[in-house]
Amino acid sequence: MLVPIKSKVLIELMEKETTTPGGIVLAIPDRDDINKAKVIAIGDKVVDVQVNDTVLPNWNQAIETKYESKRKTYIIDEKDIVLVFN
Secondary structure, eight states, rough: OOOOOTEEEEEEEEEEEOOOOOOOOOEOOOOOOOOOOOEEEEEEEEOOOOTTTTEEEEEEEOEEOSSSSSOEEEEEEEGEEEEEEE
């Protein structure tokens, strides 16, 4: 498991699975969730964000990475998270 350091946050882009009439599962981003991300892990200095929060990050500051999965994850500083959804 990855544990970000200090004020870093590990996030992943939220995607909605869509199934075709033939039963093929397509991972297509939902238009409403295109900019939303889910918090996967947080550093020990993070104050305002918790694991499993849905956030709107400043994607220009995110660093793309992959770790033990096919899904893209991103590392971002807590100060570059614009808002947390309720």
